[in-house]
Amino acid sequence: MQLDETDSQLLSLLGENARAPVATLARKLGLARTTVQARIERLETSGAIAGYTLRLGDAARPRLRATALISIELRAGPTVLDRLKSLPAVESVHTCSGRFDLIVQLAADSTAELDDTLDNIGEAKGVKSSESLIHLSTKLDRPRG
Missing domain, CATH: 1.10.10.10 (Winged helix-like DNA-binding domain superfamily/Winged helix DNA-binding domain)
Structure with a gap:
């Protein structure tokens, strides 16, 4: 046609x-x-029109989730925690045992926001090293009842 x-x-x-x-x-x-x-x-x-579709707006898109594992310098905990509290994408911070000192749960609306947050964490005074894990899909989620 x-x-x-x-x-x-x-x-x-x-x-x-x-x-x-x-x-x-x-x-x-x-x-x-x-x-x-x-x-x-x-x-x-x-066939020029094969169908119609839905484009989700930013408000309907699921947030990107990630976990950052952080090693901090001795006695730098309060300084690092203050920095983490100032970052909007940081949802929770946990101390942990093992190779890392902190587990940080993140949620962002875009990859750019997530990238900026991870950069800010890595550059924070008192952070020795960090490793990030981007959540891809949820296989099990048990809400508390």
């Missing part, structure tokens, strides 16, 4: 908002509503 200029404009408008009312599309194209409806049906039948 060969698309004409009107079809291209219609597809562009549908690309911006696939839920736009046919009357609105018709007004923008300067055509009758029935003409636009017939064009949409023809584009669907021919």
Whole structure:
């Protein structure tokens, strides 16, 4: 099927908002509503429009989660904790035994925010080293009842 200029404009408008009312599309194209409806049906039948989809906005996207394992210098705990408290992406901080001193749970709205937070942790005074683990998928989540 060969698309004409009107079809291209219609597809562009549908690309911006696939839920736009046919009357609105018709007004923008300067055509009758029935003409636009017939064009949409023809584009669907021919396969030019394969379907419609949903694009989630930032408010509906799940937050990125990560765990940072931190080694700190001797007696630097209060300084590091103050720094961690100042970072909005830090949800919780736990002391732990083993190779690391702190376990930090993080949640961010974007990879850029997560990256900045991890940089801020690594650059904090009193932090010797850190390792980050990005959460990919949840296999088990037992809420307390």
